[in-house]
Amino acid sequence: MLTLKSPPTRIEVVQAGKGRDLLFLHGAGGHMPNDPLLAALATKYRVSAPLLPGYGRSEGEEGLRDMLDVTLHALDVMEKLKLKKPIVVGHSMGGMIAAEMAAIAHTEIGKLCLLAPAGLWLDDHPIADIFAMLPYELPPLLFHDAEAGRKLLTAGGGDMGDLEFLKQFLVMNARRLGMAGKLLFPIPDRGLAGRLYRITAKTLIVWGKEDVLIPPVYGDAFKKAISKSKLVRVAKAGHAVGQEKPAAVLKAIRDFF
């Protein structure tokens, strides 16, 4: 656990693997049980994956209200972890945070990898409202193979009929998505489009070809807005591209950096 003084937070950090430093920022769902992407990345990198307050054992979400708060918090965490020129990887909401970090602190972030990041809004391609979804509606939205995705999401899960489990689930869901809502509700746009020009990092953008939550056309928009960027499209993968095709995402990162 990391402790930061201002705003006061306590941060759980998942660390695994050896090699070059890689900072991983999760999406609105947090880490998945036995997260396949983290496992794959840890085979080649020294992975540090902090959990945002509201997720897991990380606390202090009441002190983080908006995009700037979260961006500066993430930069503080990176500094506290003493990572050496890490590759900063972020998925979905984590990609949005990573892009903001790279835009605001562009001298500090030289290698950036955005996995289906949130943060832009195209009127012709509205992003579905995850905050109005019921749990059973999520797997087909997040995965190309919805059935495999459902198993991944519920691995180690319990019985929703059990009151104690249900209570824990509701609290966990409210904490996580309550925090995520500060960046994503009701429209996942906090002005990133106007700041992407500041990113000087070498940037890899990865998108699942079958992403139905944030459609692949958003990949083109990110590619266009970030100067030193490359877009890699992964076949047979949905929004959770890293969890669905961990080997392909690992290879793309290894090839690019």
Place this chain on the structure above:
Amino acid sequence: MKFTWFHLMPWPHMPDDFRQKHRSVWVDLPSRMYEPELGHIAYHQYLDQLEYAEQVGFDGIGVNEHHANAYGLMPSPNIMAATLTRRTSKAALVVLGNSIALYNPPLRVAEEFAMLDVLSGGRLVAGFPVGTSMDTNYAYGTIPALTREKYAEAHDLIRKAWAADEPFAFNGRYTKLRYVNCWPKPIQNPPPVFIPGGGSVETYDFCIDNTYSYSYLSYSGYLRAKLLMDGYWKRVAERKVDESPYRAGFAQVICVADTDAEAERLYGPHVSYFYNRCLHVHPGFADAPGYRTIKTIQTGALSQFAPGSGRDYPNMSWKDLTEGRYIVAGSPETVRQQMEELIKTLRVGNVFGLLHIGNMPDDKVRHSTKLFAEKVMPHLRNLWPEWQNHDDRFWCHPMHEPVPTRVAAE
């Protein structure tokens, strides 16, 4: 006891296959279903009914705020209350209320409530709801986890604006005003305040701290409200304040006819319309993550998600609804008995009676209203004799001699 005749102002023309064709009555129901010229008729009929309620002796008439909602057609309850100030003269105008986190700046609420209080000659009862998740988060876009902080700040601003006699600066997180200067000021300063609550401990304390009346607006009847209201009274006892029943209110669907059987015949279809169509809300809109506090989830609010607690409204018969006391319906004697039980078991000094239900036609609304006013209400007036059946802190204080309104043609 204080009886307020409360209108939701539902859209009365939802088709029979509404449930099959639409996932929700609220938030994303296409507005093409609304026909403005029929809306004109409905609004005026509804306002007439509120005025009628004053005429037959209700203490208050009530309106509330909803957005993108086919069972609540008052995005601005203040407009409705304003029309009522002109053709009523005695009843409290219970505006329950303005969702203060949604106004930018929330000073607008201080101003409009002051206007209503002045217009009505001091008859305003002001409500400050947090607002449902459907209204506040989904229809109006407030970030769920910040809603309560925004609400608390708005409340602070409104109370300061009413209290101040000089302009002042307000440097809030969500509202920054160099010159807060509330013109007009309310006659009652402050007006009595009712807070619609849903079982969070924070709201209990908020009411106790500010001497506001806690109002539970539920459609599921008084038996299921017992646990929640017990929680409130337990908190009142813990806080060692007096236990005036006027610290609390409850909303109840009520239908009165000459006999129990007649009540079912007259009102059954409209009750069914209400529970089947009006309360058909997509569960994904019910509770945006972050809207409730963690403490609340860990305590009372959870019970609604527990297995077996799901209310199966579409399949509930008249018998289920009456025997389960979701609705209080029947002959004047039946209704009197059940209302007495409601008032005593929940310990409430305020009742918000929902006597227009779903798509009920005007003649039935008036019939039920008149029977309640004449044959039920008088028998319930003296249930809190130890409080002289009134508590000055929780009701309006009208001017003694308001000006009579004149008709232009005279």
